[in-house]
Amino acid sequence: MSDDAYHTLRTDPHLGDIVEDHGPQTLDPSTDPFERLVVSIVNQQLSTTAAATIRDRIFDRVEVTPDGILAADESVLRDCGLSGQKVGYVRNVAEAFQDGLSAESLRAMDDGEVIDALTEIRGVGVWTAKMFLIFVLAREDVFPVEDLGIRRGMERVFDVEADALSRGEMVEHAETWTPYRSYASLYLWRAVD
Structure with missing residues (x-):
């Protein structure tokens, strides 16, 4: 600060x-924006304790990379505690990163562009995009x-x-x-x- x-x-x-x-x-900017975006989706509408439990299971059982998330069986992600809807959401994020969204491209965008780019991904809303700006890109005025x-x-x-x-x-x-x-x-x- x-x-x-x-x-x-x-x-x-x-x-x-x-x-x-x-x-x-x-x-502090995150070194792995993809991973943090997945965590943000896990955290949506959950208590801190429930989100931490699910997050720990995912990181124990799945490689949290675009390829790892897409290669994981849906049943494995569901067994970690993700709802069917959130399985779809984390896969949508993985596909967006495979299709060219990257840490570098996001860092180069202004705040409004980041929000627009992220909210184009089904499952990522404005709240998640703003959390990404604060906790992943370390933007000071969100x-x-x-x-x-x-x-x-x-x-x-x-x-x-x-x-x-x-x-x-x-x-x-x-x-x-x-x-x-x-x-x-x-x-x-x-x-x-």
């Missing part, structure tokens, strides 16, 4: 105390308004009742954290941990 990001967010009237409590945060943890964090830091803020209001509040909205998001998640 840059000194500018830390100072800006530390002096924010809503995030300042959380920033002080948790100190500087880091965004605000995942679609995330429930972000909503709960904003409710806590703005001291409002559950569901009192619209997505538009959340995005508007987050504008004050530009160009460090990814870091602000990390702090919002810490607020509800």
